[in-house]
Amino acid sequence: MIAAKQKNTHFSISAVAIIFFATFLAYSNSFNSPFVFDDIDNIVNNPFLHVNNLSLNSLKKAATETIASRHRFLPNISFALNYYFGGLQVAGYNAVNTIIHLCTAIVFFFLARLTLKLPSVAETTRYADEIALFAALLWAVHPVQTNAVTYIVQRMTSMAALFFLCAIYCYVKGRILHENRKKIFFFAASFCSGILAIFSKENAAMLPFIILVYEIYFLSQIESFHDAKKIILVFFLSCLAFLVIGFMYSGQNPFAVVLKGYEHRDFTMGERLLTEPRVIIYYLSLLALPLPSRLNLNYDFDISNSLLFPFKTFIALTGVIGFVGLAILLFRQERILSFAIVWYLTNLVIESSVIPLEIIFEHRLYLPSTFLILGVICFIYQKTALLIKYIRPIFIGLICLMVFFTWQRNNVWSSEMSLWSDVVSKSPNYVRGYEYLGRAYLVNGEAQKAYDIFKDANARNLESVHIFNNWGKAAFSLGRVDEAIKYLEHAVRLDPNSAESHYNLGIAYSSKGKLQEAQEEMRKGIHLQMQDNLKKY
Secondary structure, X not given: OHHHHHHHHHHHHHHHHHHXXXXXXXXXXXXXXXXXXXXXXXXXXXXXXXXXXXXXHXXXXXXXXXXXXXXXXXXXXXXXXXXXXXXXXXXXXXXXXXXXHHHHHHHHHHHHHHHHOOHHHHOOOOOHHHHHHHHHHHHHOOHHHHHXXXXXXXXXXXXXXXXXXXXXXXXXXXXXXXXXXXXXXXXXXXXXXHHHHHOOOHHHHHHHHXXXXXXXXXXXXXXXXXXXXXXXXXXXXXXXXXXXXXXXXXXXXXXXXXXXXXXXXXXXXXXXXXXXXXHHHHHHHHHHOOXXXXXXXXXXXXXOOEOOEOOHHHHHHHHHHHHHHHXXXXXXXXXXXXXXHHHHHHOOOOOOOOOOOOOOOHHHHOOOHHHHHHHXXXXXXXXXXXXXXXXXXXXXXXXXXXXXXXXXXXXXXOOHHXXXXXXXXXXXXXXXXXXXXXXXXXXXXXXXXXXXXXHHHHHOOOOOHHHHHHHXXXXXXXXXXXXXXXXXXXXXXXXXXXXXXXXXXXXXXXXXXXXXXXHHHHHHHHHHHHHHHHHHO
């Protein structure tokens, strides 16, 4: 018994060391990746996170008064601590993101191993230790995770996943232990971890449902779905939890909040519901074939207008329904894989259903991909038991390849120019890519390149206030004042409430001697900027 325990401890230490080494290697070139996209509003331009002392009041403001992520208390506090110790030096933020990712991978390893050794599945899961290690490694170094690790603001996603997995691990430990004191400790730890997950990101609201499904799959004596009468109770409890959390976060009817959110989208709720099955299937393709050339920060994803247009909408919806049916069919014989399918689909529900979020983001795969990877590896091990000596080197080679792909993908994140150039090349009809790429060149003092980017966007009939405002700035920097005035006037027509466009137009007018017009535009710009600041802060 003692020898077995020592062997188990040695393996755990070795596994943690291997996960650390492989993950650090994959992310070794990411520590100087800059703030991009949502990082700017959430961190760089957020005065509540710029704390100069560690008083309770300053941390409370950082946690609760940030408009863009007001209810994600823990990530906000962590960003404030980053700022306190290192200002806006990106290395510290990226280092913390990588450490959180490492911790999440390690917790996933221990949860996977614990799951595989439960009596309900132990007979069908030989090699539990190495399956758990391969799953944690493959998940940790999978290139699709860069969108949740290298993208600084998505610490919200990784922190939520870390505490989500901790909550499940502690719950399972509490269920299988016999000593009451230990049970109480682990159940309390599970509850606290769940609260921390919710305070990191709202998608952790699915935790009660996932724990109950885990109970049905692995901890209770249920032989088939026909015996699982608790599923009805689980469904209603999860719906109730969702509604309670919706009221808690919004302070009002969550359905009204959802409907109001679509007022600012260029797609309807129906169109989003039709499009998301295609997104869910596309996510699976990224997990299966994560070539850096396929990964993207911002997708130009076609909206489904009906069940048959495009026709792949019907195919994708059929596929998702088929996965649900497959999970039911596999429940008795392939319980791990069945649970993995339910885990994947359930953890995508909040961000891939009715809430009016952006259609697709790779970081949404961060938590759903954990058990899905475990389920697939477990299934492969079960079906190739006689070929284990060949399977192991294949997985080792695959993990090494994923490390290289992740390192390669992180090279794209090395600067704003390289990242947004990648977005523009992969999403040539996505206006934001041109907006951010041109602005990055402007900030870098490369006005001609910025000018050419905005000109290309205009040639593609892509227009926005940001395109024309920054095109005007680029033209002005190049001494083309008349052009600058033309573009800035168009920006003001596109959005009369754009403070920056009015102010820049005032500067352009001033350089042409139109002082009265310049004064009026600059006055408007300052007034609008003050209004914006009052709304934000």
